[in-house]
Amino acid sequence: xxxxxxxxxxxxxxxxxxxxxxxxxxxxxxxxxxxxxxxxxxxxxxxxxxxxxxxxxxxxxxxxxxxxxxxxxxxxxxxxxxxxxxxxxxxxxxxxxxxxxxxxxxxxxxxxxxxxxxxxx
Amino acid sequence: xxxxxxxxxxxxxxxxxxxxxxxxxxxxxxxxxxxxxxxxxxxxxxxxxxxxxxxxxxxxxxxxxxxxxxxxxxxxxxxxxxxxxxxxxxxxxxxxxxxxxxxxxxxxxxxxxxxxxxxxx
Numbered sequence: 001x002x003x004x005x006x007x008x009x010x011x012x013x014x015x016x017x018x019x020x021x022x023x024x025x026x027x028x029x030x031x032x033x034x035x036x037x038x039x040x041x042x043x044x045x046x047x048x049x050x051x052x053x054x055x056x057x058x059x060x061x062x063x064x065x066x067x068x069x070x071x072x073x074x075x076x077x078x079x080x081x082x083x084x085x086x087x088x089x090x091x092x093x094x095x096x097x098x099x100x101x102x103x104x105x106x107x108x109x110x111x112x113x114x115x116x117x118x119x120x121x
Numbered sequence: 122x123x124x125x126x127x128x129x130x131x132x133x134x135x136x137x138x139x140x141x142x143x144x145x146x147x148x149x150x151x152x153x154x155x156x157x158x159x160x161x162x163x164x165x166x167x168x169x170x171x172x173x174x175x176x177x178x179x180x181x182x183x184x185x186x187x188x189x190x191x192x193x194x195x196x197x198x199x200x201x202x203x204x205x206x207x208x209x210x211x212x213x214x215x216x217x218x219x220x221x222x223x224x225x226x227x228x229x230x231x232x233x234x235x236x237x238x239x240x241x242x
Contacts, residue, residue, distance in 0.1 A: 006236055050189070050234040059235045067188065068171070069233040112190040112233045113171040114180045115127055 003062035003090040005082075006046045007032060011055025013074075028056045028075035035079050038087035051111055060086060064116050065095030071111040081105050124183035124211040126203075127167045128153060132176025134195075149177045149196035156200050159208035172232055181207060185237050186216030192232040202226050 011025030022030070029045050037043045049057045054071035061067040068089075073082065081103035088097045094116065099107065132146030143151070150166050158164045170178045175192035182188040189210075194203065202224035209218045215237065220228065 004239060044236075044239075046236050048234075050231045057233070059233070061235055061238060063238065067235050069190070069235065110171045112178070112180070113169075114182055114188050114190065114235065115165075115167050117182060117184065117238070118125060118165075 003041045003060065003065070003086065005032070005037070005041055005043045005086050006049070006059040006061070007043060008047070008049045008051075008055060008057045009045045010048050011052070011057055013055050014053065024075050025056050028058075028073060028079070031075050031079045032082065035083055038083055038090060040090040041086050054111055057111070058082065060089050060095070062090070062095065064093065065089070066116055067114045068095070068106075069111040069113070070106060070109050072109045073105065078105055124162045124181065124186070124207065126153070126158070126162055126164045126207050127170070127180040127182070128164060129168070129170045129172075129176060129178045130166045131169050132173070132178055134176050135174065145196050146177050149179075149194060149200070152196050152200045153203065156204055159204055159211060161211040162207050175232060178232070179203065181210050181216070183211070183216065185214065186210070187237055188235045189216070189227075190232040190234070191227060191230050193230045194226065199226055 007029040009026040009029050013024045032043050049059055051057045056073040057071050059069045085103040085106045088101055089095055128150040130147040130150050134145045153164050172178045177194040178192050180190045206224040206227045209222055210216055
């Protein structure tokens with residue numbers, strides 16, 4: 001189990017809190033969990049990825065891999081593409097999925113990426 | 122040596138390429154290196170943090186720590202504050218610096234953060 005998909009559960013998609021029911025970020029987490037994690041991926045909730053203007057936000061990370069943060073995701077629309085993108089990420093050794101193999105949402109809605117952790121000196 | 126400060130050397134601060142001389146991101150790297158890394162911090166260049174609309178960008182990372190990406194930094198203005206913020210980050214076990222101890226640029230110009238890497242299952 002090498003790759004983690006973090007889902008911000010406090011994201012509100014730039015809107016006021018819903019009058020009832022969970023926030024969009026919590027709905028996105030539930031929808032991803034219901035669809036099921038791809039092989040080698042675990043799904044984890046996180047409270048705030050510090051990108052609140054851009055929600056719903058997710059992050060991908062894994063040992064030896066570049067980490068990515070994606071923004072502007074929609075729990076009612078993007079679950080299949082997120083899971084396809086995470087599965088492709090999990091199949092790489094370094095997190096670098098060829099551009100054309102990334103879902104369009106990952107090509108267009110990347111917020112930032114961070115290099116793989118180096119071994120301590 | 123546990124904390125890495127990544128500096129995007131390709132950042133252009135949203136401008137056209139300079140007519141001559143290095144890009145703002147490369148100038149930021151050089152200025153940080155000239156000032157000297159705080160204890161426990163290594164400074165590393167990186168080509169693109171995928172946040173090109175927001176440069177100059179940096180990232181902080183370290184084992185067991187939250188990673189942070191900061192945006193909108195100015196090589197002519199922000200070097201002392203960046204180094205103070207990275208030093209504070211390096212003094213924490215988890216990367217979570219108390220809010221009031223963060224430089225203003227880190228409070229206002231956070232682009233995203235990613236949780237610490239979990240141990241493999």
